[in-house]
Amino acid sequence: MSTIHGEGTAALPSPKPKPVYTSLWRQSFRRLIKNKLAVLGFVVVAFMFAACFIGPLFSPYTDNKINMAFMNKAPSLKHWLGTDALGRDVLTRVLQAGRISLTVGLASMVLSVFVGSLLGVIAGYYRGIADQIIMRLADLLLTIPSLPLLFILGALLSEWKVPTEYRMYIVMLMLSIVGWPSLARMVRGQMLSLREREYMQATVVLGLRDRRKLFNHLLPNLVPLLIVIATLNIGGAILYESVLSYFGLGVMAPTPTWGNMIDAANNMIDFQDHPWLWIPPGFSIFATVIAINIFGDGLRDVLDPKQKR
Amino acid sequence: MDTVLDIEHLSTHFNTEEGVVRAVDDVSLRVRQGEIVCIVGESGSGKSITAMSVMGLVEAPAGQVVGGSIAFRGEDLLKLGRNELRTVRGNEIAMIFQEPMTSLNPVLRIGEQLMEPLMEHRKMSKKAARKRAIELIGEVGISRAEQIADSYPHELSGGMLQRIMIAIAISCDPKLLIADEPTTALDVTIQAQILDMLRRFKEESGMSILLITHDLGVVAEMADYVVVMYAGKVVEEGEVVALFENPQHPYTQGLLKSKPIINQRQDELYSIPGQVPNPLELVPSCYFHDRCAHCMDICRTTEPALKETANRQKVACWLYEEANPHV
């Protein structure tokens, strides 16, 4: 018995070599697919994207032709969700609007995540004066409630008579202006907490270069948080876009979005007698945003368990 | 001596994403009146889960007591309803934990937290409870009791908080105190004070203590009777002197040999090779077999039963089976 030494552990019967090296990503993925609700959320989101981007290709009504003979027709086999006041197919319009709404949501998310995380990383990693400037700017933007700010910006767009074909891009910009400060703040907080981790102290002791510390050690730990925020952000952006468009301050007709489609049905007659005009876009907003949030919460649970709200 | 706590064939399982963990697997143990029983084991041995099962702190759906009985003074705790359990818990059975900071409410004053159980279980008036609370603070060796009663947990050191926890635990004169690694987070000089104090209270009140620890030094100082756990099972148990002088299970032997002892220098420490098995990969066998120097064929396939080998000493090891040709 006494022949066993510390070195004997070199041959220790540690768990047999597993065939795959499970990275945290793979682990998270496996946990995610066990979360039924999150998977459902993902399926709904994926379905919305697929339907909006592929669906209209199979529709015979994509030319937006005005057809007075088919005004405000109730759903039928020919027009599954009926037609609107100008005789256009509502289903096709909803899908086309979805393209715009989802694109706006996605693009403004990408933009605000890019700007927010870049500024957040700079503030959190270098601290000092850069931190002060960035965070005070973020604070300033955060003190103004987003919706009124967006209204003012939207009103300015109308005032300056920005051509409708550009408005979509400007709305994306507006939404990312509103989106980046909270994001930058979260990223900065995460950076500050990561900096203090013992494994970051280890990189100092090892004398690693700054570049490696940042790209190999800090950023990989930041990505999960970013994915979660980004996902939840899309939902928010879609909502904001709908609200803006509903008030006629965002993307304008004839470019359809879910928001301005509801706006078009914004009168007592349509509300009561032509529910197929506003229920489909309304339901689309509702389903998409809920699904994104459920999926995002699921992601948060597997990627970033400590950040639960 | 009367038996205060009689655990029979207790099994507590946890459902994890990867499968069912049998954290406590058919464990039986007995605590008699006025006795200190130590459960010793490493992390993952199930020693804390055993204690939590007794206190009813294993919460579904994560974990569940799936079998056995826990008789406290003849009454099966597992059959008690919520309210009945509540009157036992904190009153007749008290518990102290490793981290006193997390077991105290940060927004309540020390005195209030001490008064709570007194008013709840002893039906004391507020005034009487406060008087008793201040007495208790003094009894656990803290001076300036009045002042301490009015302070918040964060204002006290870890050692002081553990004293407060003990004061709360003994406030209702429990018959049984369960102490889960009560001194692990403390410095040795404070640990010595706390252990002395626990022993003193035991002598004075005749309560029993179920002490859970990984520190063999603490076991040697405190225990009357020792239960060694490994991977959810009891592998050996016995009276402390006999067990330390004549450990029978290879795990117990290895554990005792691998601890450096002051003033007994060795060039190289004995060390048990390998590590604790993954609880999800256990198959019927002696769970220690792959780290054991005496491993035989039967150890890999069949689980040894806990058998009495000497006076009050029991071991679960094939080396001591009569059928074993090696003996």
Added chain:
Amino acid sequence: MSEPKQPLLEVNGLKKYFPIKSGLFGRTTGNVKAVDDISFTIRQGETFGLVGESGSGKSTVGRTILRLTDKTDGKVKFKGVDLYDLPPQELRRLRPKMQLIFQDPYSSLNPRVRIGDAIGEALLDHGLAPREEIRDRVMEVLNACGLSSYHIDRFPHEFSGGQRQRVGIARALVLNPDLIIADEPVSALDVSIQAQIINLFRKMQDTQGLTYLFISHDLSVVEHLCSHIGVMYLGSMMETASRDELFRNPLHPYTRALLSAVPIPIPKLKRERIVLSGELPNPADPPSGCKFHTRCPFAVARCREEVPLFRNVGNDHSVACHLV
């Protein structure tokens, strides 16, 4: 053994104060003297054990030596060079020679970096090995530390605490350091694993001629591993001596109390115990005179008023106590 060895690390009058800020404008209203005028020397090949309870400042000593936090005053000389005189780039180049092993094997490894990369990346950054050799070097050191070559592509979460600590040791050893500062490297581990790691420390010292600064609260581990021992209390050194001298003839009452408080796994062993009363004083407001006088069973009036000198009492045994 008797030939005079070169001092590898000289710590002289090291102080580290953490300011206490309060009020609206964060004015400094006082200092926590975490390390208060500490001096010791570690010679090549020695293992110096720094012992103390929580709040004694022993970990801060290790971190201040490595410039993980700035000193307040004093000198830290490594191979004759004052580390605090070095510009950042030169310090970075010197870092591989002095490594730190952390207490917590969980938080000291980046969960998203493969073991092989964690061990090999510093070699790469310092140009200590050509890129194509790094994998071999990492495997070599993994094997030396009792892990297997196939562990190289695993992530930290696939390892147990003991194995992670081996990874931490491998990460330090691959750089071929002269000095290793080990901050409570075994206190988070189970007893059976502790013995494995302690033996590994021993073996590495024998094969690589390492010098250790071993920070621990566990006197039995320190006795087993260290050739010299220093005892700290509230930021001050109370006693230093060689191991044999300290255990045979502990002079400071605190050392004696500490020794007698360690539980020994021999039941019914009757020992004379020096029980300390009270708690550790607030380090922001340490007692006057000898910092230990509030808990010392032998304190006299002089201890309250006068700070005892840390002086050599012969046999390379130094102690700060009026009564010795």
